[in-house]
Amino acid sequence: MKVLIVYGTVEGQTRKIARFMENVLQEDGHQVIIANAVEEPPEPDDFDAVFVGSSVHIQKYNTLIRDYVQENIDTLNGKPSVFFSVSMAMASSIEEEHNEVEQIAKDFLKKTQWNPKKVWHMAGALKYTQYNYFKKLIMRSIAKKEGGSVDTSQDHEYTDWPKVKEQVLSFINNIKEHK
Template sequence: MKILIIYGTIEGQTRKIARYMEDVLQEAKHAVVISNATEDPPSPKEFDMVLIGSSIHLHKYNSAIKHYVTEHVDELNKKPSAFFSVCMAVASNIPEEHEEVAKIASDFLEQTGWKTNTVWHWAGALRYTQYDYFKKLTMRMIAKKQGGATDTSKDHEYTDWDKVKTSVLDFVQ
C-alpha cells in the first residue's frame, strides 16, 4: 500500500512521531512518503491512504496543516485517512483537559470539512532544554498543575510508542 504522512510540528515531537510511524509502516512492507506540511507536501491523490498529524499550541493546530487539509479535503474524503493530534494535555489525569483536546480536534475537522473517522490523541513531550526562560517557567507551571515532570534541566517524553505502533498497524489492516 502507498501511504502518505503529512505532519506539522513546532518543537519536533510530532515529526518524531511521524518518522516512527514511517518506520513501522515500512517494516510492514508499505511504501511511505513523509513530508512536513511547510515544505510543499505532495497531493494525497496518488496515495492509497493518508495520515496527517499536528501538535496543538495555544489551542490551535499548525496553520500549514489546516491549509493542507483545506486545500485537499475533497481528495482526503475519498480515501482512508487518519488524523493524529499531539498534545501534552493527553498525558494529564484531568478529564477536562482530555475533553478540551477532543473539542479542538472536532472543531478542526468541522472547520476544514475533513470527514475522517479516525482521530488519535497522543501525548507529546516537554522540551524544557529548548524553551526560552519564560516558556520554560510557563510549561513548568502547567506541568505541575497536571502532575507532569517539573525538572527543567532535561526533556520529558510522554508519547506511548506502543500505542502509536498498534494504532497505525490496526488502521492499515
C-alpha cells in the same frame, strides 16, 4: 500499500511521531512518503492512505496543516485517512484537559469539513532543554498543575509508542482487509 504522512510541528515531537509511523509502516512492507507541512507536501491523490498530524499550541493546530487539509479536502474525504493530534494535555490526568483537546479536534474537523476514518490523540513531550527561560517557567507551571515532570534539566516524553504502533498497524490492516 502507498502511504502519505504529512505533519506540522513546532517543537519536533509531531515530527518524531510521524517518523516513528513511517518506520512502522516500512517495516510492515509499505511504501511511505513523509512530508513536513512547511515543505509543500505532495497532494494525496496517488496514495492508498493518508495520515495528517499536528500539534496543538495555544488551542490551535498548525495553520499549514489546516491549509493542506482544506486544499485537498475532496481527496482526503474520499480515501482512508487519519488525523493524529499531539498535545501535552493528553498526558494530563485531568479529564477536562482531554475533553478540551478532543473539542479542539472536533472544531478543526468541522471547520475544514474533513471526515477522517480515525482521530488519534497522542501525548507529546516537554522539551525543557529547548525552551527559553520564560517558556520554561510557563511549561513547568503547567506541568506542575497537571502532574507532569517539573525537572527542567531534561526533556520528558509522554508519547505511548506501543499504542502508536498498534494504532498504525490496526488501521493499515483494516484497509487491507477491505480492499
